[in-house]
Amino acid sequence: MVTPAVLPVVAAPRSDSPAWSSWLQRLDRTADRGLIWAAVAGGLVASGRGPLRRAGVRGILAAAATSTVAHALAKPLLPRSRPWSRRFPSAHAASSTAFVTGAAMESPVLGAALAPLAIGVSSARVSLGERTFADVAAGAVLGAGIATLTRRWWPVVRHAPARARPAGGAPALGDGAGLVIVANRSAGTPGPLETLGQIVAPVVGVGGDEDEEDPVAEVHAEIHAVLPKAQVVIPTPGEDFVVEVEAALDRPMVDGSATRAIGVAGGDGSVAALAGLAQRRHVPLVVLPEGTLNHFARDVGIDDSPSALAAARDGDAVLVDVGLVDITPAEGEERTVAFVNTASLGGYPDMVKLREDWEEQWGKWPSAAMALVRVLAEATPLVVELDGRRQSLWLLFVGNGGYQPRGMAPLSRPRLDARVLDVRYLRADVPFSRTRFMISVLAGTLARSRVYVANTRTRLSVRVVGPPVGLATDGEVQPDSERFVFRIAPKPVPVYRSREEIPRP
Template sequence: MDRGLTAVSATDEAITGWIAAQPRNRLDAAICRLTRAADHSALWVVVAGILAVRRGAGRKAAARGLLAIALSSATANGMLKPLLPRRRPAAAELPAYRTITDPPTSSSFPSGHAASAAAFATAVALENPRVAPAVVPLAAAVAYSRVHVGVHWASDVLAGAAIGSGVALATQRWWPVRTSDEARARPVDTVPELPQGDGLVIIANPFSGPPDYDVSDEIAEALPAARLLRVTADSRVDDQLRETIAELGGWVKAVGVAGGDGTVAGAASVADELHLPLVVVPAGTLNHFARDVGVYDLQEAVDASQAGEAVAVDLGLVEAHPGSGDDPENPEVIRTRYFLNTASVGSYPELVRLREKWQPRWGKWPAFAAALVTVLRRSERVRVRFHDEWKDVWFIFVGNGPYHPRGMVPAWRPTLDSGLLDVRWLRADVRFSRLRVVAALILGALGHSRVYHQAEVTELDVELAVPSMLATDGEVVEEAGRYTFRVAKDPVPVYRRDEERWTGRDRPFQG
């Protein structure tokens, strides 16, 4: 052990001595400014702000990067430095022009700057590999700068970088990285091509998404041959589409929609009923469905519809049974609703509302964890019967298709046409069930908790002791005493661009 430490110290001194022996050059001043810019992670906060300007991978990379910095800084500076004291290099070992004023006096081991730099770079590379070639060299330069200006030994920097990278990689236990921009689905080669939108009836919802943005004008420019409708405050999306399609008759080849998940669900129901393919333009706040399908903007929808490229996508159905059906004078009326992503019974709708409220400020996973703790503290248990057994639960989650990751908070779908429902619930009949859930979340071990359960089924019938609210795709839509969930008989073809075929093509419209 002593020999190993002696060898490390000798190597550190040799590296510091080699740097000290290098002639003065213009990089010395730049490196001093760089190391100062990284004080208190100010440099990484600025980079995160730049990445967060654009929604999507950039914003997620920024959020993960800042989280990784917070955790790695707490580990390196808050835990390890007090436990492992080590003197810093003597100022006399380097020329004055390479040193910084007011050098730190805390323990040299490990380097907090290197830990934060490596944590941020690793986290960003996980979420957005395209910006890694810019961020990783910057992080390496910051780490090297700590040796160059004489405030750390090389081994301090290597240890700090290892800690930072390890912490960033460990965040995947609580916050899994999405491995693909789009879910798998089998191609459908029978959909018609829609040149300039010919044969397409598309409805745009100006009430979705940002209040100062309406995608209708862009759609009219990109798809001039399409019949464009706009959602009005006093009409339903599906009713407007059915009425227009009935008027146009055989000219209609496809249904289109621009809006959030609620608007898309209305259009999808019409596409399913009339056996028409669906064009989706993401124009809502979160656009979960479009993101899973792999359509990220108007351009991709235009490309796919003009080329006749589509994939098969399952739609979820839920039937609400408000009465018992035993009274012949008051027969039971079954109401059927479509859902694209998820449906839920119990306190889950409130959880979704809080998560979406806090997500823009904190990021999805911290917001979800905070919302779950808040909801579990406030909520009341629900008595339900499913799988031929009465159970006390906090909520039941039903996904339209298996969600990933298993045994954790559902995040995305790896496939779109499995024909299965993903059912998850939290038991309320286990002692200290709420505390168990919180502890499991903190440890990243929700899938191993006795409170958490999951199953994949083709159909689910849920009876409630007391009628409860139903939420579909994050919106509370119904109250009933019994619900039946299933997957629609036939998947709907949804236009999606074949990225391999489109690589390098000239595109007719840039939105």
């Protein structure tokens, strides 16, 4: 077998053009220590756009890992002594290929746009006589391989709408008569609008300084443009807006018609509250993604408020499950809380909060990983009874529907009407469970780990053994309690979304 150390190599000829040589030298210097890719990654992260931000983060992590492997392992193990080259393979080519490959996983168009830059960096090494073609080719193979391996611990998630059955009985709202929408101003930045605690219908003349941006006024304008006869509830700060919407449902509409649908302009917490009301009152739901992150709206396939309003006008909807949890506090009456995404106990509420704080800057998966490390380092075990069986755990996650991937952190769900709960928890009764968990995450073997349990159920009963704890539902923390029963609502809720976004079940 011929080893790389004895392969015949020939240095590439140097360019005879001083200007071309000078340009190549500048390009080569910018690639030293990955400076050029750090700058590209910074620009992508600062762009704020999801795919571009994720591409920048994955690309720079892949490049950093590749550079470490190239310098710490490949070069010492595969030395090649010769006058024009220090060692094999080319770290410049390796890190450049790793960055572009990683970025292309998140955004193929971006990867294609960056490929010429990576080729230029690699070609400069050959043209300047610093590396041979074999050095560069080996570096490219190394970089592409390591970038591809990042999928084992950071899955590539395609944010396509989840599947669901069409809701054939959802009414076409036409001009909006019979629709009540709550515009939850607490889901965004407050503006100068002072018409609080009232119903505005039709949606005109909402007031405010025209020179100042007001997110509530903007929502009013969007609603009025598509559904001019819709009634909008602007809740009073500090009050339960669900009560205000229920009161609106119980009194006649302005035009004397009955309420045919309810809607919400806000984030996941507001959507969950109104989804529970829609389930109880057997009416369809309009979701306007006006919150901070809008995970549920993205899963449903609602990209913006105008498309959701157009779907309501035309009667295009799908059936979506709603999760319910019956909460029994130490003192007081049992109450039922709805959730459309997830509910969690233990350190999970803190992890979710940290992840959401960092997600806009770093992307969902890196933020989740950093938040998980921090929470696990500071957490204390939670002793509970799961369906009567005592268990010590660090985190408990309950998802509305089966999330993917199974052997990693839950990132997406393929269906909105799976009729199951996704239950996952990290055991605390196994020696070195947190360390073993992190090793399994990095190795991509979490699905086979003893410390991580993931399954699906139709019902889950949880009793806390010890002081009451808080439950997080869709980012909202509920009062401390000691008993929780999770289940799926008996009937799904029709949620309006554009027909073009409805994939086949």
